[in-house]
Amino acid sequence: MGLIQAAIGALGGTLADQWKDFYTVPDGLAPTAALFAAVPRGQNAGRGSNTKGSDGVITNGSKIVVPEGYGLVLMQDGAITGFAAEAGAYEWNSEAGDSSSIFAGDGIVSPLIKNTWERFKFGGRPSAQQRAYFVTLKEIPNNRFGTQSEIYWDDAYMNAQVGAVTRGTYTLKIVDPLLFIKAFVPAAYLEPGKVFDFTDIDNDAASQLFNEVVGSLAPAFSMYTNDPSKGNRITKIQQDSVGFAQSLSAAVETNYAWSTGRGLQIVSTAIIAIEYDENTRELLKNVQRADALSGARGNSNLQASVAAGMQAAGENAGPGGMIGMGMAAGGIGIGGLQQPVPGVGANSAPAQAAPAAPAPAAAAPAADDPMAILTKAKQMLDAGLITQEDYDAAKAKALGL
Known part of the structure; x- marks a missing residue:
């Protein structure tokens, strides 16, 4: 009362x-x-x-x-x-x-x-x-987090462990003021003139929260990217401040009971930068290549690749292009077939045809080039020579997934 x-x-x-x-x-x-x-x-x-x-x-x-x-x-x-x-x-x-x-x-x-x-x-x-x-009771802004070295987590989409250095900010809300005061605020702040500020570097309680957020980043990234119902990827995190905040809030709740034990909750995040390690960057390149060869976009890329290959073959065939291949001396030939020369009778002894110079072979694609392997596999799939499962297996092998 x-x-x-x-x-x-x-x-x-x-x-x-x-x-x-x-x-x-x-x-x-x-x-x-x-x-x-x-x-x-x-x-x-x-x-x-x-x-x-x-x-x-x-x-x-x-x-x-x-x-x-x-x-x-x-x-x-x-x-x-x-x-x-x-x-x-x-x-x-x-x-x-x-x-x-x-x-x-x-x-x-x-x-x-x-x-x-x-x-x-x-x-x-x-x-x-x-x-x-x-x-x-309002959202409290500008709470910072950052990692000094790479954090690692398992990424389901890339089927590998990935790593990154990241930094950003989050907003915090006191959802249960009574629990917050009783369970978390040090007694030194319950005095006149004292202000409990989450960004105060001399506030040990606030520093503890910073460390707990940093310790929860790896499971938060894993939780965000491995949720099959969302189809999220790590490249989407910077665009989804609320979605990643939910994963980060769930991670700190699981590890440190922020909501049920302290009355605190993370509301939104703003990731300022993510710097992936070298292996992760290479994996992302391979995944982007795989995405480029899937669906309607993959068919367009395949057609472009075939057209580029035919053009390269024509350029490698020498003067006259592909049609000039197989031309014989004294006649015009396609594919090595000798044609009659005007003015020469049928009974005349035909001039001995010079042997056709073999067409220079197109440079064979590098055995470990993922684009070449996937292009060939896609051609075989479209021709009905292999099944979709065979193609998926070839893609996974080529990309190292």
């Missing part, structure tokens, strides 16, 4: 005129600030009946304004005694019969807060003095 809801809505208008003294969030907060003490506002701060206003202690009659995107947490001797997630104005009175301890609202946070409240609620009767804190 203790909180009385005076008005619902944003700060301003009549409420600001009526309440010359009240508590709310401090000015100049960084967007990455997660938890901080309430501060007094108004002309009489520190000179009225609430003499403890300057150190975040409220007393009976204190007014508190909760802006949109924040939750109010009241504490006594380290125990949570009240909570309000509905934006609006409240008055603290531990003696009032119509006061309540919790205003969870109707948002997503409501069922979580109500369940947690039953676990952590204050067992005794709240005193007339309480400490007031605000916790951020």
Whole structure:
């Protein structure tokens, strides 16, 4: 008991005129600030009946304004005694019969807060003095991650282990403020003037989260690329900030219980860079070649390859191209067939035909050239000489899959 809801809505208008003294969030907060003490506002701060206003202690009659995107947490001797997630104005009175301890609202946070409240609620009767804190309920941006060396995971599509160095950012949300405060926030931050900031390099708790995210990147990549229902590939990750965030959130939940143990959740990600190792880059090239030879695009590429091969054969045949091959001296021949020469009788002894010069053989494709092997296999498949299974096996062997 203790909180009385005076008005619902944003700060301003009549409420600001009526309440010359009240508590709310401090000015100049960084967007990455997660938890901080309430501060007094108004002309009489520190000179009225609430003499403890300057150190975040409220007393009976204190007014508190909760802006949109924040939750109010009241504490006594380290125990949570009240909570309000509905934006609006409240008055603290531990003696009032119509006061309540919790205003969870109707948002997503409501069922979580109500369940947690039953676990952590204050067992005794709240005193007339309480400490007031605000916790951020909005997405908290600019949480960074990065790896100094390659991370590796098994990729189902490429049927191999792949590796990369990556860096980026993610947004974080406190989905259960009570659990977050009780289970994760160090006691040093539950003091006036202290701000729990996830990007503070001196915040050991925030540094721990960074390390846990980095430790979860490999399973998150594996989870994202190996989900058969999505058909995802590693080249799609940078374009799918929400999809990869779900995989990363699931990975940190599996490994470190962020949601169920700390009240935290990753909402979205922005991967700034992925640098694949040498073996992975080669695998990606082979996969791109295989994709180029599949479906309608593969038929177009095959036709282009055949046309290019015929052109090369013609160029290698010497003057006259392919038609000139097999020409004999004293006559015009195709394929080595001797034609009669005008003016020479049928009984005349035919001039001895010069032996046709053998056509230079086209350069044989390199035995280990995947494109040549796959082109030949596709021709055999289209001619009905091999089955689709034979072609798939040849493709896998040629690409090393």
